[in-house]
Amino acid sequence: MTQTLSSAPPTAHSGPTPVAPPSLSRTRRALRLVAGLASVPYLSLKVAWICGSRIGIPEGSPLLDHRALMAFANGLTVLMDATVLVLVLVLTRPWGLRAPAWLLAVPMWVATGLLAPIMAGYPLQLALKAFGTGGEGPSTGGADEPFLDDWVFGVVYCGFILQGIALGSLFALYARDRWGHLWRGRIRDLAPSAARGPRIAAVVAALLALVPVTTHALWAAGSTAGLSPGRAEGRTADFHLLEALDVLYVVAAVAGALVLAFRRLPALPVKVPLALAWAGSGAVACWGGWLLLASLLGPADDLADRPTTTMLLTYSVQMIIGLLVASAGVRFFRERAVSPR
Numbered sequence: 148m149t150q151t152l153s154s155a156p157p158t159a160h161s162g163p164t165p166v167a168p169p170s171l172s173r174t175r176r177a178l179r180l181v182a183g184l185a186s187v188p189y190l191s192l193k194v195a196w197i198c199g200s201r202i203g204i205p206e207g208s209p210l211l212d213h214r215a216l217m218a219f220a221n222g223l224t225v226l227m228d229a230t231v232l233v234l235v236l237v238l239t240r241p242w243g244l245r246a247p248a249w250l251l252a253v254p255m256w257v258a259t260g261l262l263a264p265i266m267a268g269y270p271l272q273l274a275l276k277a278f279g280t281g282g283e284g285p286s287t288g289g290a291d292e293p294f295l296d297d298w299v300f301g302v303v304y305c306g307f308i309l310q311g312i313a314l315g316s317l318f319a320l321y322a323r324d325r326w327g328h329l330w331r332g333r334i335r336d337l338a339p340s341a342a343r344g345p346r347i348a349a350v351v352a353a354l355l356a357l358v359p360v361t362t363h364a365l366w367a368a369g370s371t372a373g374l375s376p377g378r379a380e381g382r383t384a385d386f387h388l389l390e391a392l393d394v395l396y397v398v399a400a401v402a403g404a405l406v407l408a409f410r411r412l413p414a415l416p417v418k419v420p421l422a423l424a425w426a427g428s429g430a431v432a433c434w435g436g437w438l439l440l441a442s443l444l445g446p447a448d449d450l451a452d453r454p455t456t457t458m459l460l461t462y463s464v465q466m467i468i469g470l471l472v473a474s475a476g477v478r479f480f481r482e483r484a485v486s487p488r
Contacts, residue, residue, distance in 0.1 A: 175239055175320065178313040182235045185309035186228055188302045193225045203299040210294070216444075227261075230254055231310055238317040244325055255318055256473065260429025261437070262311035268392055269304045272385050280384045329483045330421050334406065335413035340482060345475040349408040352471040353401045358464045359431070360397050362457060367391040373457030393431075397468060400427030404472040407479050424476050432469020435462045 195202055197218055204210050210217050237243040237251055340346075362373055367390035371379040403424030406412055412420075439462035442454040 171239060175317065178317050179235050179239050181309055182313035182317070183232060185306045185313065186231055188306045189228055190225060192299065192303065193221045193228070197221050197225070203296045205296055208294055231258065231314060234258065234314060235317060238314075238321045243321065255314075256425065256429045257433055258311075258314060259426055260431075260433030260469070262307055262314070263426050264389075264392065264396065264430050264434060265304055265307045266311045268389050269308065271388055271392075275384050275388060326480075329480060330417045332417055333413065334410055334415050334417060334420075337410055337417065338482075339410070340408075342478060342482065345404075345408040345478045348471045348475040348478075349401070349404040352404055352468045352475075355464050355468050355471075356397050356401045359435075359461050359468070360394055362461045363390045363393040363397070367394065373455055373461075375453060375455050375458065377452040378454075378458075393434075396427050396430040396434075397465065398427075399423040400431055400468060400472045403427060404475045408475060421476070421479075424472050428469040428472035428476070430469075431465040432473065435465025435469065438462045439466060 192203060196204070201211070234251070234254055237246050243251075365372055366374065367387050369387070371382075400423065403420040403422070406415065406420035407417075407424065439459065442459060442462065
């Protein structure tokens with residue numbers, strides 16, 4: 148969303164831009180260490196699986212039926228998680244302030260979109276399990292078709308949560324130093340925008356949001372309309388919880404975009420709709436794209452497990468909504484960077 152932010156020296160119209168690198172305080176050192184250590188369990192498991200190990204994979208798991216595809220998927224996710232380590236270096240080294248804005252903003256937006264739903268959903272799933280209403284675990288195939296051992300989810304998802312906290316905190320500190328002047332003040336302080344693009348993008352995103360909001364709300368409420376038979380049969384309390392959260396991500400993305408585009412809620416701090424648009428668009432776009440890719444490329448030997456047209460449509464529209472909101476955010480920062488101080 149911030150790929151067009153200017154990192155050039157300040158001008159009469161661009162506001163202050165820090166030129167001195169932030170000091171590597173104890174807090175930043177600690178966050179960098181946490182992010183690095185939190186990546187170790189996930190990377191270790193993935194590398195072990197690529198090398199042929201079956202640690203954490205029970206007998207009968209579908210992961211054992213498609214070794215070539217799983218090796219490719221594991222290699223891809225290793226690269227994605229290794230990117231976290233690169234981002235940590237960019238956010239904590241002096242040369243990081245000279246990195247092109249888009250080169251940092253795009254992977255951070257993707258990381259936010261992938262990690263934020265895990266950070267929100269997994270603790271709630273644990274709470275459900277503590278009260279005896281949770282399911283078998285995230286993404287398991289049920290008792291008849293085990294996917295991974297339960298301990299794998301605990302180790303990996305806790306690592307993701309620590310990664311998200313550390314990486315998000317480092318990015319917030321970095322963004323405050325480099326671009327903090329762009330989101331100071333309240334909505335009423337923003338100069339009127341003559342651009343129609345962000346407004347059109349926000350309105351189109353709001354209209355398209357009716358599709359995923361409707362389907363996820365129905366699935367959260369217990370409806371099986373549009374679900375594959377296998378997915379409908381394997382529903383648990385976790386499923387309903389995550390579907391309800393999916394509704395919130397779409398609403399957050401669209402709400403943030405509409406407030407910024409139409410300058411509503413004048414007393415609201417600018418950073419609030421920006422945060423909603425950033426995290427919401429990342430969540431719906433990245434998880435929509437990931438689920439769409441998994442549905443199209445993943446093995447579906449059983450007809451009952453093949454995704455339905457409704458499921459594919461929902462994932463596709465989510466991805467479009469996220470990209471529309473992100474494009475509106477890019478335009479907002481472009482205007483903000485050149486507006487009078």
